[in-house]
Amino acid sequence: MPELPEVETTRRGIEPYIVDRHIIGAIIRERRLRWPVAAGLETTLIGTRIVRARRRAKYLLLDCETGTLMIHLGMSGSLRILTHEEPPMFHDHIDIILDNGHFLRYNDPRRFGSFHWLESDDHPLLNHLGPEPLLDDFDAEWLYQKSRGRRSSVKQFLMDGTIVVGVGNIYANEALFLAGIRPDRAAGRVALARYNVLVDAVKQILSGAIQQGGTTLRDFVGGDGKPGYFAQQLNVYGRGGQPCRRCESALKEIRQNNRATVFCPLCQR
């Protein structure tokens, strides 16, 4: 479920509890995630110290003295801090035990997430990622240049991780609404000036969602176990058939590449 704001919320939530802590143990109850968890990971982690918690795209990168633990939350993953030991609940697949008695606990019903240990700063999964949407190298010129000749929709283009990372289904819908662009318009037929508006919309939506602690639809919780509050500010996602907040006409819901798309046929062109 997590998109970039939810991953960033998680990172900020766990960071103060894990940075500068030594890992004294790890319990892996279920190794069958998106990719199988490496057999020796428990041993690899023991004794190392976490020096920093970074994010790249939707990956959490826990830099340790001896390497980097790369975590993806998939569709249904969450991480939280336990201040004391608690019996594992259903789908609590991984615990990382810290030297202050705290636990970092990973829960993931659908098991689309992943845990990788990186010896260097480099992994194939990180190699072909596009720019971070909140940094300056994500701009209209980049989108414009990458989109020329593309016949697929601008929404699909925006959700392509080689173009820009971190924009999932919710925020793609929201950003396109804010920018006034129809999601089913061909990416190659959006003018540079409109990509300028879209870039601003993406940045605005994502930073707003981070400020609100992410979007909780049914079960997302940040590192502190609390839900996010951005759902109340969604303009289109999950509102098919309901009135547009801007012009009151009925929002249209369609399906693009098997994902729900909602837009206002009047406000978005």
Next chain:
DNA sequence: ATGACAACCTGTGGGC
């Protein structure tokens, strides 16, 4: 190179 689609999973909600 691009694009469409299946695949990996479990849980939930709606319709009947």
Next chain:
DNA sequence: TGCCCACAGGTTGTCA
């Protein structure tokens, strides 16, 4: 109440 189907916040790999 219960069953079945569609759908859910992601991403990769395969095939045309």
